[in-house]
Amino acid sequence: MIRRREFITLLGSAVALPLAARAQQARRVRRVGVLSPFLPPSPGGDLFLRALRELGWIEGQNIAFENRYANGQYDRLPDLAAELVDRAVDVLFTSWGTPTAVAAKNATQTIPVVFTGVGDAIGVGLVASLPRPGGNVTGLTIISETTVGKQLELLKEAVPKMTQVAVLSNPTNPVFGPVLRDVEVMGRTLGVQVERIGVEERSEFERAIDTAKSEGAGGLVVMRDPMFIMNQAQLLDVVGRSGLPAIYGLRETVEGGGLMSYGPNLSDMYGRAALYVDKILKGTKPGDLPVEQAQRFELVINLKTARALGLTMPVALLARADEVIE
Numbered sequence: 001m002i003r004r005r006e007f008i009t010l011l012g013s014a015v016a017l018p019l020a021a022r023a024q025q026a027r028r029v030r031r032v033g034v035l036s037p038f039l040p041p042s043p044g045g046d047l048f049l050r051a052l053r054e055l056g057w058i059e060g061q062n063i064a065f066e067n068r069y070a071n072g073q074y075d076r077l078p079d080l081a082a083e084l085v086d087r088a089v090d091v092l093f094t095s096w097g098t099p100t101a102v103a104a105k106n107a108t109q110t111i112p113v114v115f116t117g118v119g120d121a122i123g124v125g126l127v128a129s130l131p132r133p134g135g136n137v138t139g140l141t142i143i144s145e146t147t148v149g150k151q152l153e154l155l156k157e158a159v160p161k162m163t164q165v166a167v168l169s170n171p172t173n174p175v176f177g178p179v180l181r182d183v184e185v186m187g188r189t190l191g192v193q194v195e196r197i198g199v200e201e202r203s204e205f206e207r208a209i210d211t212a213k214s215e216g217a218g219g220l221v222v223m224r225d226p227m228f229i230m231n232q233a234q235l236l237d238v239v240g241r242s243g244l245p246a247i248y249g250l251r252e253t254v255e256g257g258g259l260m261s262y263g264p265n266l267s268d269m270y271g272r273a274a275l276y277v278d279k280i281l282k283g284t285k286p287g288d289l290p291v292e293q294a295q296r297f298e299l300v301i302n303l304k305t306a307r308a309l310g311l312t313m314p315v316a317l318l319a320r321a322d323e324v325i326e
Helices: 006-027 045-055 073-085 098-105 144-156 175-190 201-213 225-232 232-242 249-254 266-281 303-309 316-320
Strands: 030-036 063-069 089-094 113-118 139-140 166-169 193-198 221-223 246-248 260-264 298-304 323-325
Touching: 030 045, 030 073, 030 098, 030 266, 045 073, 045 266, 063 073, 073 098, 073 201, 089 098, 089 266, 098 113, 098 139, 098 144, 098 166, 113 266, 139 266, 144 166, 144 175, 144 221, 144 246, 144 316, 166 175, 166 201, 175 193, 193 201, 201 232, 221 232, 225 232, 225 266, 249 260, 249 298, 249 323, 260 266, 298 303, 303 323
Parallel strands: 030 063, 030 089, 089 113, 113 139, 166 193, 166 221, 221 246, 246 260, 298 323
Antiparallel strands: 260 298
16 A cells, blocks of 8 residues: 555656656757858858847757858758758758758758748749748748849939949859849830849959940849859959949948948848747747748948949939948
8 A cells, every 4th residue: 555655756756757858858959950152150140140049049058050161162052961961950041042942952851941041932942832831941032033123223223324234143043044034124124234144253253344344234233142242352342443333132242342232131031030940949840931031121322432433322312221331
């Protein structure tokens, strides 16, 4: 016969075991694989980590990161993605761009994948639809067709006499095919002839700008591609010496001396991506998380660069800018 004290002891032990198991599970360090097309440190990486910390994920306590960098070489992405899959990470986060997200999707059908900075998630086959992605992949898209068309419109407003523009893009990035077609449509609407110039590496910057000038381009639209972002200083030097007004996709380029930028707010975008990772680590299925379109876009203008180019920026354009750098 079990005495009352012994019964209470046994009952307490039975309750304590599952509680202890749950506590141990809660303390388990979750592992996030980060696949980046850049050199370290990856643009936006600090913003992503900061957002995760605000959500309670502290590196070394309850979360750890496996980082892989492609150093601007898209052909390395599939192998790097496979390495992260072999490490059995809990979530695979692609820190920028369509080629990076495609490599992650092709590497696994089971590990959740969260992408960001993707231009055309449906068109390249990442998800079946934005509201119902299904499968193991979700994240944030920029809808590049819309934003690059807007860049051309803003550049035309800044340079009203421009009748021809050169669009610099990396032909190895699959997202730029449909984007360029839509930009050409926008060009016809604005009365601007669009010339495509492919650039795969920084050694081709001089050739690309010389081609643009010889073809009569009155301005440049530079696509958001890791190759341009990684080699920003060299690109700005070549463009600056050409005397051509240019618009870019990220404000950091304008802070570095570029004329104008129109693109997503990185802090907002990486903060949203961290929220996706947080939800998945807490049990939400990626296929149940709708793909979000970037919500905040910024127009940034560098007046010092405008003056150096001999441009007088329209007052209406300056009034719409999110930031004007003097």
